[in-house]
Amino acid sequence: MRVQERLRERSKAEHRVALIKWARRSAYVGAGVLAVWLLLLSPLFALDPAKVEASGYGTVVDPALVDAAVATHEGTSLALLNTAHLSHEIRDIPGVRTVQIEREWPAGLAITIESREPVAAVPDPKGGYVLVDEEAVQVGRTDKAPKDLPAIEVPVGEDNVRVLKSVLGVVEALPAQVSARVDIVKAATEDSVTFTLRKGPRVEWGSSEQSALKAKVLEVLLDSGDADDAAVIDVSAPTLPITSQSK
DSSP, rough: HHHHHHHHHHHHHHHHHHHHHHHHHHHHHHHHHHIIIIIIIIIGOOOGGGEEEOOOOTTTHHHHHHHHHHTTTTTTTTOOOOOOHHHHHHHTTTEEEEEEEETTTTTTTEEEEEEOOEEEEEEEETSSSSOOTTOOOOOEEEEEETTOOOEEEOOOSSGHHHHHHHHHHHHHSHHHHHHHTTTEEEEETTTTTEEEEETTTTEESSSTTTTHHHHHHHHHHHHTTTTTSSEEESSTTTSSEEEEEEE
16 A cells, blocks of 8 residues: 555646646746847837938938938848848948948937038930039939039040040149139049139149149148249149149
8 A cells, every 4th residue: 555655746746847837938938038029020020110320311312212212121130131131222222322221129229321422413415414422422413513512524425434434633732722613624634623612713633643632732732821922833743733724
């Protein structure tokens, strides 16, 4: 009888242990399923466009187009969201140079845009002006020449892209206070860049080489008053600048 009682007690103990193990495993599985549901399916982690913060639009990127790109992913779990794909979609928007996206848990995004800002206006043979950035990428267009951007006159055609980029390199090298005064930039070749200043002389720049030094020399001449009466300032040889009255 004692042996039978011990066997029954042992059986009950083993049964209790088995139940405890099963309960623990069930709890682990349930917790895992709940975690997966919360992360992938729950509205708690679903992308909410209202919680997306974007910056860096600049003057040419349309915020509405960025919002529209984000809206197509509304409701997608932040864990499943393909940020690389969304980045490509936003980079396709006119005026966007680069974009970085960071997840902001539980349901938002931080989007940082680097915009392509126009630095010059190029006359369009079909009418109006094409706005381009420093890499000669079109970022917009306008019917009239902008007052705050220099107009560039270069030969039209694919063969003259290098001329255009050379001119844009010159414009980019100019100090802000000088660039704001530039009216029209002309160049027939990469080595014959010239521009006129609003209420100022014509500047013979030459090639885009040594542009930083040329810009500094031009700025000094304009600030010092030595070129107040000059019709032409020649900085094509920046160590030997020339000012003259003859146009």
